[in-house]
Amino acid sequence: MDMLSNRTYDELAVGDKAEVTHRVTERDLMLFAAVSGDVNPVHLDEDFAAATPFKGRIAHGMFSGALISAAIACELPGPGSIYIGQEMTFLRPVRLQDAIRVELEILEKLPKNRVRVATRVFNQDGKRVVDGVATVMAPTEKVSLPRPVLPEVSVKG
Known part of the structure; x- marks a missing residue:
């Protein structure tokens, strides 16, 4: 079973890294549009x-911002x-x-269990597509738990 584990504030060190990869699909764009309400045709209409x-x-x-959020929540600190x-360009x-x-x-480690985290997103050609810095309150208690199984959601065109 796939587990989610964190690193507590005390375990974190400047220079610690993590990465997550994701292939962007039609389903991603449709579900993101449905959840966010952003139906700008530049995302959904090829002719436009x-x-x-x-x-x-x-x-x-x-x-991309949501994928950064997921990486912070599930990987580092977890x-x-x-x-x-979040600052993001x-x-x-x-x-x-x-x-x-x-x-x-x-x-950087900051007071009150906070950390500054570089948030960088690259495409398959190694070109940076998003650059930013997040401020995160790191957990103080160690946890390890099963990754939730999400329901399948179909997208009808």
Whole structure:
């Protein structure tokens, strides 16, 4: 069984890293649009998006933000983390079928169990698509628990 484990504030050190990869699918864009309400046609309509400077559909910028959030919550520091803030710059578009890699790195330990975390997202060509820094309240108690099994959700076009 896949487990979620954290690193407590006391266990964290400047320079600690983690990464998560994800291939962006049609299903991702449709579900993100449904949950967020962002139905901008640059994300959902190929004909519309083809006439934009992007020359095709792109993922929602905050989809990358959501993957960063998941990496913090599930990997570094992991379960029990509380997101305090995020600075984020979108450098390049993320497209359907991109294999993106979220990289996290502990930059600084702050008072009150807080840490500053570099949040970088790269595409399959190694080009940075998002750059940022998060402030996170790290957990103080060690936990390890089974990763929840999520229900399958179908997307009807």
